[in-house]
Amino acid sequence: MNIRKQASVSVAVLLLATGTALAGAGTADADAAIAAAEAARKAAAEAKFEWNTTAPLIEEAKAAAAAGDFDKAVDLATKAKFQGDAAVAQAKHEAEAWKGAVIR
Amino acid sequence: MSRFVTAALAGVILSLAGGLLATGTAMGADDAMAKGRELAFDRKKGNCLACHMIADGDLPGNLGPPLIAMKARYPDKAALRAQIWDSTVSNPRTTMPPFGKHGILSDEEIDLVTEYIYSL
Amino acid sequence: MMKRLCIGLVCILMAAGVVSAAPEDDRQAFVNYFQKRFPNVGADAWVNGVYALDKASYEQWVQIEEFPPYELALGEGEELFNTPFANGKTYADCFPNGGVGIRQTYPYFDTGLGEVVTLELAINNCRVKNGEEPLGYKKGKIAALSGYMAYTSRGKVFDIEIPDDPRAMAAYENGKKFYYSKRGQLNFSCADCHVTNAGMQVRADKLSPALGHPTHFPVYRSKWGAMGTLHRRFDGCNKQVRAKPLPAQGDEYRNLEYFMTYMSNGLEVNGPGARK
Missing domain, CATH: 1.10.760.10 (Cytochrome c-like domain)
Structure with missing residues (x-):
């Protein structure tokens, strides 16, 4: 990424952030939050540790975004991303921790 | 940490004020207690009764210890809150779900549940 | 010296031996755990699942089995x-x-x-x-x-073998790992409920012991109002701890069944069963 591109991205992020602060989340915020949630969910699924609460949250976030409620969409997607990340952390933790539970 | 300091300060101020303005603050505390109890009993939220005996709860489970004498068991309320937030810290193989760490309850909900459980 | 003595596969097996006990040691420990914990349950009675632990519901169940729903x-x-x-x-x-x-x-x-x-x-x-x-x-x-x-197999004794093949041992180990790993938002492993807390109450339900679990499958389950396979039950268990179920007959569930059934070696086939 060149400096000019980087600068324009920074400006865009700044504008988004300002926009969010002033007027709540916009469609771009919702899309970004949903994409991040989806990526986290996928990582959990690949680890075979996905929670069954995550995909429904993403669906709800999409529905909220479609209905124009971007604040709600971002809120739900953030929760979904949190879950995806937590499930991946759980998979990593259990990769060793399960051994401590084995009946010997 | 500052949350607890703030909460503690608020608690002191509230209890001081409570002596003077009994009605207003008492209602607030009762409300919080009622909400905490509701969350504790809700099968989709705390669902404490699944595993713990609670004085006025029907058909409690027994995977965990009865929720009695909580102030004696947890002189420090923050320790009780921490146990609800993530009990795997004190016992890595515990069966108790990490309510805060896994987002089963929000921080606000955990505050309310802690208030209620602490009263038992 | 050691290095020269162990070569290839032998070397791997020796290394594996350090971290994982042989399946037969696992099974012995598993059986001992349950027999010590529930000394009044006869060695053959584990096939009766939760009814082996509770006399009142056992008698109800025996009556149900007289006109079996399956x-x-x-x-x-x-x-x-x-x-x-x-x-x-x-x-x-x-x-x-x-x-x-x-x-x-x-x-x-x-x-x-x-x-x-x-x-x-x-x-x-x-x-x-x-x-x-x-x-x-x-x-x-x-x-x-x-x-x-x-x-047609009732009364025969489970005899699951783990052939001398590293892939078979890996399948067993993967099943064992699944059994003991905490999953889902509620952070429960299979063992949390059916080993550690077997016999305890979740509200009004008594948790069934892991030993003997696969012997009576498939089952007619009143909650389903129908028959279901062991993998259907896995599906339900995973959902209960808020984990997304894995595919029925996928690698994970088959390996899990392999481990679980090996643990129940020596017990009799009593499927299909009737369960609450």
């Missing part, structure tokens, strides 16, 4: 089993001993395929080999068929 499914299974495929072959042609009295050897590790084969997988493999569509894996016809095949 009887219809048994009839359906027998008919399916004996009905030839379009090509004229039958299930009997796919299985040792004509498919009769063989439940106790499933699941097994197929060294040709390099994977665990459960009875339900073998049923579908048989169908596909004979040009038929595979059945769904959780309920309906597959449960009727495996239920009937279990019925």
